[in-house]
Amino acid sequence: MKEFLAVVKNTHPNIWDVWMKLSESSQTVWVGGGVRNCFLKIPPSDIDLATSLTPDEIIQVADQEGWRADQVGAAFGVVVIRNGEDQIEVATFRTEGYGEDPHRPEWVEFGVSLEDDLARRDFTMNGMALTIEGELIDPFGGAQDIKEKIIRTIGKGEERFMEDALRMLRAVRFASRFNFKIAEETRESICRLAPKVAQLSQERITEEMEKILLSEYGEVGWNLLDSLGLGQAMFLDHWKKGTSGVALTYLPKVRVLRWAFLGFALSPQVLDLKGLDRKLINQATWLAQEGLVRWEGLETLRKWSKMSVFPNFGALIEGVLLWRSFREAILGSDLSLNEQLGIIEIFREIPFYPAQLKVNGNQVGEIVGAGKLVGQALDFLLYQVQEGFVANETEELLKYLIEKKVERNTENLISKE
Numbered sequence: 001m002k003e004f005l006a007v008v009k010n011t012h013p014n015i016w017d018v019w020m021k022l023s024e025s026s027q028t029v030w031v032g033g034g035v036r037n038c039f040l041k042i043p044p045s046d047i048d049l050a051t052s053l054t055p056d057e058i059i060q061v062a063d064q065e066g067w068r069a070d071q072v073g074a075a076f077g078v079v080v081i082r083n084g085e086d087q088i089e090v091a092t093f094r095t096e097g098y099g100e101d102p103h104r105p106e107w108v109e110f111g112v113s114l115e116d117d118l119a120r121r122d123f124t125m126n127g128m129a130l131t132i133e134g135e136l137i138d139p140f141g142g143a144q145d146i147k148e149k150i151i152r153t154i155g156k157g158e159e160r161f162m163e164d165a166l167r168m169l170r171a172v173r174f175a176s177r178f179n180f181k182i183a184e185e186t187r188e189s190i191c192r193l194a195p196k197v198a199q200l201s202q203e204r205i206t207e208e209m210e211k212i213l214l215s216e217y218g219e220v221g222w223n224l225l226d227s228l229g230l231g232q233a234m235f236l237d238h239w240k241k242g243t244s245g246v247a248l249t250y251l252p253k254v255r256v257l258r259w260a261f262l263g264f265a266l267s268p269q270v271l272d273l274k275g276l277d278r279k280l281i282n283q284a285t286w287l288a289q290e291g292l293v294r295w296e297g298l299e300t301l302r303k304w305s306k307m308s309v310f311p312n313f314g315a316l317i318e319g320v321l322l323w324r325s326f327r328e329a330i331l332g333s334d335l336s337l338n339e340q341l342g343i344i345e346i347f348r349e350i351p352f353y354p355a356q357l358k359v360n361g362n363q364v365g366e367i368v369g370a371g372k373l374v375g376q377a378l379d380f381l382l383y384q385v386q387e388g389f390v391a392n393e394t395e396e397l398l399k400y401l402i403e404k405k406v407e408r409n410t411e412n413l414i415s416k417e
């Protein structure tokens with residue numbers, strides 16, 4: 001496994017220095033997702049170290065070397081060391097005990113062995129460690145499971161999911177990220193305990209759900225949520241068993257499109273989730289409702305522009321592009337030529353340059369005066385036409401400009417009084 005060390009050494013030399021230094025006085029290993037990713041030949045999303053040093057000892061070493069070190073979540077014994085551009089999480093070996101909370105450990109114990117630390121982790125593929133000499137420590141057969149593309153809990157599924165219900169969603173997330181199968185025993189445990197995910201905070205569910213929706217093999221994840229009963233546990237009666245997630249294979253990996261699909265497949269109401277920002281919820285809800293409507297030209301655009309989802313012209317254009325992607329992916333076909341031409345037609349009608357306005361500089365100059373003001377007034381009118389506040393017709397534009405000028409002057413008079 002020496003070749004895995006090169007990943008750290010070559011791409012993150014600062015982290016390598018930290019690892020080397022900590023190893024001088026302790027057993028410090030690379031653990032978790034990064035090691036797993038090496039086997040999958042994909043870059044690690046983060047490099048996590050686990051160590052026999054206590055948090056205080058970690059900080060001591062960091063201080064000696066002049067690295068900034070901050071303890072995060074004191075009870076969890078994790079120190080973040082910053083070396084140059086890089087930051088790295090160093091966690092003291094520990095075991096955890098669970099109580100009532102379906103996600104948070106009730107107690108944490110330090111001073112345990114590396115094997116104990118690995119045993120508290122969720123899946124065999126996430127329970128491996130690599131020493132700085134390049135030796136793999138893999139007590140639960142993670143490497144073999146990765147080879148066979150299997151996600152399996154460390155220990156009994158039932159116990160591990162009782163401790164932390166989030167792990168059931170993590171299993172689905174990893175399956176849909178790597179196109180892995182879930183081991184039989186692990187699957188059965190999830191089927192039995194799926195209702196427990198309802199006890200997780202909504203923010204947690206939103207976070208995991210987003211990762212599943214946006215993963216490489218979204219359809220795999222969707223089908224698992226369906227067959228394991230997790231979809232129903234999270235979204236209750238909105239989740240109809242057997243709903244197809246095939247569109248996820250075609251839908252671009254864009255947050256709003258993926259969330260819109262959920263709203264479309266279940267019901268737009270389900271999108272009102274804690275942890276999602278209002279703009280995303282509004283756009284996804286709109287897409288879930290309007291995503292399949294036919295393009296009726298200016299009429300469609302007018303209807304949409306009146307919805308609170310699109311505060312300006314730019315947002316509306318963005319909306320049209322989203323609508324197009326969504327519709328094409330769901331229907332599995334490109335827009336008809338007529339629809340495409342219809343969209344082009346609309347954009348042809350909307351001016352982007354002052355020269356496209358049905359007034360010229362001379363006409364405007366008579367109202368606002370000569371010089372710099374003419375250009376400013378034309379820009380102003382252009383924007384007003386794009387936003388739909390005034391039609392691009394000579395008389396209307398001039399009348400509008402006069403009105404605005406009067407308003408302005410009045411305002412000036414009032415403010416001078």
Ligand code: ATP
Binds near residue numbers: 167
């Ligand atoms: P990613 O590439 O998405 O970051 P990861 O495996 O690194 O995947 P993290 O959430 O960063 O996932 O967690 C790091 C490691 O911590 C995991 O590999 C796993 O060993 C352990 N872990 C994380 N969450 C849990 C959990 N809920 N239960 C048990 N172990 C966990």
Ligand code: MG
Binds near residue numbers: 032033034045046
């Ligand atoms: Mg990680």
